[in-house]
Amino acid sequence: MALFFYKEKNKDIRAAAYLRLSIEDGDKAESNSIGNQRELIRDFAAERPGLHLVEEYADDGYTGTNFERPGFKRMMEDIKSGKINCIIVKDLSRLGRNYIEMGKYLEQIFPMMGIRFIAINDNYDNANTESSDSDSIVVPFKNLLNDSYCRDISIKVRSQLDMKRRKGEFIGGYAIYGYCKDERNKNRLVVDEYAADIVRSIYRRKLEGMSAQAIAEQLNSENVLAPSEYKRLCGLNYHSGFKAGTHAKWQAIQVLRILKNEVYTGTMVQGRRQKINYKIKKIRDVEESGWIRVPNMHEAIIPQKLFDTVQEVLKLDTCASKGQQTVNLFSGIVRCGGCGQNMVRRTVSKNGKKYIYLHCVTNHNGLGCSSHLISESKLEEVVLAALQGKIQQISGLEHRLDEINEIPKNERRLKSVEEHLKMLEQEEQKYQTLRRQLYEDMSSGIVSKEEYKEFSHSFNEKVEAIRKAKAEMNRQRDCLNNLDVEHLPWIEDFKSYQNLTSLNRRVLVELVESITVYDKEHIHIQYRFDQEIRNVLEYCSSVPAEETEESAV
Ligand SMILES: [Zn+2]
CATH class of the missing domain: 3.90.1750 (Hect, E3 ligase catalytic domain fold)
Incomplete structure (x- = not known):
């Protein structure tokens, strides 16, 4: 389209300042406030002598997704009457956010009516184009249009891929190695x-x-x-x-x-x-x-x-030193009992022989603590012995569990525990009632103060004993309720190392969570599945070894 009417572009420009704000559109109130827009446009006009701001149209609180706005409508009326021939906005989105509709105005209506349109922050001015290059007027706008188009397409493709991903369908170009x-x-x-x-x-x-x-x-x-x-x-x-x-x-x-x-x-x-x-x-x-x-x-x-x-x-391994062919046996597993930090290795040569020690990294770096020095072979020896013991214990546990599970169903045992609990409950209440009566009897002079003291003491002892018994029964009940003794995969883990004769990285990583060294004599080994192991041990101890089906009731 020819743009001859823009040739004398800065003469007799009767400009309209068009302002719009809509929080609903995601506009930020501070940066896009009507006041800000007005100020920007006034400054812009002030620098251009031929450009006169003749009117201001504001749509405060109107969305840009349509053109049903009172300010905008009034402005169009004034354009038709010839009162104004230029529109200035802060940026394109002030005119609108519906790109199709905007295209109509920018590409057809405004040029046809000979209206100059300036979007200050987008650096867009339809007069700043050569008439021979009419297309470039709409370039910024087309960009926007393309933009939304691309976005739509991209979202569609992405959501299709996402759907496949969510269904677990493999969408990669090449299968994963293996x-x-x-x-x-x-x-x-x-x-x-x-x-x-x-x-x-x-x-x-x-x-x-x-x-x-x-x-x-x-x-x-x-x-x-x-x-x-x-x-x-x-x-x-x-x-x-x-x-x-x-x-x-x-x-x-x-x-x-x-x-x-x-x-x-x-x-x-x-x-x-x-x-x-x-x-x-x-x-x-x-x-x-x-x-x-x-x-x-x-x-x-x-x-x-x-x-x-x-x-x-x-x-x-991330705790271990980099660049080594193999990871050291205790890397990342051994901690200092003093400060909780890692222990590092140190090789000491003595009489042509090499000795390896582990010591606290904090102390090594001169940041306090003490060395907590232990020889690696000594630690190996201690940990191996402990581990062998633990493996034996847990392997034995399986045998014991089998035995217990022979007793027809734990439900039966659970029932007996619950009955016992009920009985204890009644017992406790009985003594509490007796205690109350005793007090009343003393108040009304039926028993003497001395007698009261004596009885009261014995009642208290009884209640105390009942409470202890109740706690034990509750513990047993919890054990029975919370334990899935049929499904203990870690027993297999420990059992698979029954013939362990020397330590290796694999057994340590699989069975040991951490080793804390306090000194040569005090070493704490935290096993994996520790809590579960303890629960099972407790469970086993709650069932007497000689218990049989007959005596279980
Ligand atoms: Zn330390």
Whole structure:
């Protein structure tokens, strides 16, 4: 469209200041206040001599999604009558937020009527264009239009993908290492036996105490193809994982990714990374709480329990020193009894022999505490003995539990406990009533003060004993109620180490939560499942060993 009427652009401009504010539209009251808009437009006009502000139109509290606004309507009337020939706004969104409607005004109505339109903060002025380049008038506006269009499309695509993610359907381009896409359903993963074996071996090596770096190096020395190379070969239908030559090698980071990927437990995890928005292609990491996790979507390569243990190991490793081939036996597990911080290793050479000690890191860094020095071999010896004892105890526990569970049903036992409790309750009330009566008898002179003291003392003792018995019965009842003695997976964990003859990283990580060293003689070992173990021990002790079905009532 020709814009000849803008040629003498700063002459006889009868301008309207158009102001609009709508909190509902998300406008911020302070920055977009009517007063602010007015001031900005007045300043703008003051700097342009040919431009005269003749009228102000304000729509305070009217949304920009339509043009049903009194101020705007009055302004259009004044345009038609020729009173004004220019509209000035703070920014495009003051005119409106409905881009289709705005397009009509900006592209058709205003140009047709020869109205100049200025949006100060958007740097938009329809007079600032060459007549030959009429399209550029609407460029900023078109951008907006495109913008909303892109946004719509992007939201649609995203929500479709999200829907798939929520259903646990795999939407990635390539299957995760260890799996391939099901040929019949590309949103499903099936186990790739070759790569799955490598994944299993990576988890096994980790549990044996190897660092991610060491695992990567070992895989490379075994000529196992790195995931990217393997993927490439699979794409070429080349079904051997082994290949010599100089290709992409395994890196510690890939090993770590595999060790941390829950997908191997059969859970589909997606949405861990996302584009910032449809404009910015940059990818950002999503917080774990925002991940979309759907369990049991495909066959697991790594059992959940093993996966969990490895996550514990990885946590401990972050405390260990970097760059080592293997993680030290006690890394991240041993704490100082004085300050609760880690213990660090120190090697001391004496008469050509090397001795390894652990000591408090706080003290090592000169920040107080004391050394809490202990030799590593001594600690190993103590922990091994304790662990062997614990393993024996828990293995024996299983036998004892079997025995107890022979007694037809704990419900029966529970019933007897509850009856006992009821009886104790009645007993307690009886003595309390007696106590009250005794007091009344003393008040009315039936018993003497001395007699009262004597009886009262014995009643109190009785009530005390009853309360103790009640507490014990309650404890037994809680034990019976809260304990699922049929399902104690940790017993198997301990039992699997029944023939333990030396300490290794794996047994420590699986069975021990922490070791606190106070001094050579005082070492506290916190076992995993500690509370559960205690509950079971308590449960067992609450059932006399010789108890049989007949005597259980
Ligand atoms: Zn310390």
